[in-house]
Amino acid sequence: MTDNKITWQRGRITSVAAAADAIAEIVIATERADRVAPGAHVDVRIDDGDIRSYSVVSAGADGRSVTLGVRLSPTSRGGSRFMHSLRPGDEIELTAPIQNFPLRVGAARYVLLAGGIGITAMAAMAAVLRRVGADYRFVYVGRRRSDMAFLSELVATHGDRLEVRADDEGHGLDVASLVGDVDTHTEMYMCGPIRLMDAVRRAWLDRELPLPNLRYETFGNSGWFEAEDFVVTIPRLDVTTSVGAGDSLLGALERAGVDMMFDCRKGECGLCQVDVLETDGTIDHRDVFFSETQKAQSEKLCSCVSRVVHPRGGGRLVLDVP
Ligand code: FES
Structure with missing residues (x-):
């Protein structure tokens, strides 16, 4: 597992592509070769010196590249605007992968829940669960399919394990039923808007399920209201x-x-x-x-x-x- 000593390094953008509407898939070649555990993120220094955290969606087999997914926030004057301005050949400063959201392999069952750009924190976990043959259910929620990053790759990789819930198709998520299907041997990992995560946490508490079995990543979430000055x-x-x-x-x-x-x-x-x-x-x-x-x-x-x-x-x- 990656230790959490913060180590800064240079990175060079090798490709930028559209992962969905307003979401860029950015591949960064790194100076260091690091093993990247699922749930890891990198911190990136943006142009005004501020720092933003981005989940690692996937990493190169040699550990010398990371792929990020970055949604352009309509109100951004900083992080996401900077990230969306990057082009192949540009250099940035980023940390070695940092692990604050570890996946515990070995549970009887898993539910992974990704809301919107929260998919960036869940994609690598799903890939590992598939690789180790775990019993997992992967729920991906979004407003519409065109907003949902990496969707076609995820469908191809996870098949029936992946449940796509697009609001505009009338398939929004029923949180009570999702949590109602969970038993005490199931671990749930989630990342998404705070309203979604809050609803899940309340349903989890209502059912008195074991708290250590609910794990979540919070960055990239939206608030209860639109951000304003x-x-x-x-x-x-x-x-x-x-x-x-x-x-x-x-x-x-x-x-x-x-x-x-x-x-x-x-x-x-x-x-x-x-x-x-x-x-x-x-x-x-x-x-x-x-x-x-x-x-x-x-x-x-x-x-x-x-x-x-x-x-x-x-x-x-x-x-x-x-
Ligand atoms: S720095 Fe940790 S909660 Fe703000």
């Missing part, structure tokens, strides 16, 4: 800065010179949490660190993923940092 103020430090729809609050605070703590940058570790003093909007909690009760109280938020929305846009958030 807002303004953040830290009175104690006399800092006021704006957070663009394509920025993170954490990134904006760092750029404003605030000394921030963080680790995962994807709403899991809670290290980037800040104290909410006041807001005129609604906090869109996009993390999986705080409990539902803590989110309802909104006294804190994870600055790497969570943000503020206001009915007329341009919300205001007043906070303090630890």
Whole structure:
């Protein structure tokens, strides 16, 4: 398994192709040869120095290349726009693969659930389960087939194991029935929009299934609301800065010179949490660190993923940092 010491390296883009509408398949030749375990991701330094995480969809047999799938966010001013601007021959800085979402081989049964661009985290897991002859059900949910990356390859590879649920075909996912079919020997892995993952988590808890058997990757998820610009103020430090729809609050605070703590940058570790003093909007909690009760109280938020929305846009958030 890949260790999680962060090692930066140079990468060269070798190909860019369309994996679906607005989703680019980007192949990067890497300096290092690394074994890439399913569920691994790489961090990429984008042009303004900020960092974005992308799941490794697949890796070259020699470990010297990784394939990523990147959806162009309509509001992006950073990560996905930068990634979509890359062309063969361009060089970037990326980490060696980092493993925070390991697949445990050996369970009696598996359910893999991918929603939208979350397929990038699930494709390599499905490939391994198929290779080892595991009993798995692979559910891939999207708005329409043209939005669903790598669809034809996945259909060809997984055959009947793959269930495609496209909303516009009237085959949306029934979460209660999906989780209702799970028994206590089944492990479920998922990555997708936060609404989908939240619904699955609630159904899982309702059924009192073993919590360690539900595993998920959170980055790439969307929030409860469309991201929009807002303004953040830290009175104690006399800092006021704006957070663009394509920025993170954490990134904006760092750029404003605030000394921030963080680790995962994807709403899991809670290290980037800040104290909410006041807001005129609604906090869109996009993390999986705080409990539902803590989110309802909104006294804190994870600055790497969570943000503020206001009915007329341009919300205001007043906070303090630890
Ligand atoms: S850095 Fe881990 S939750 Fe924000």
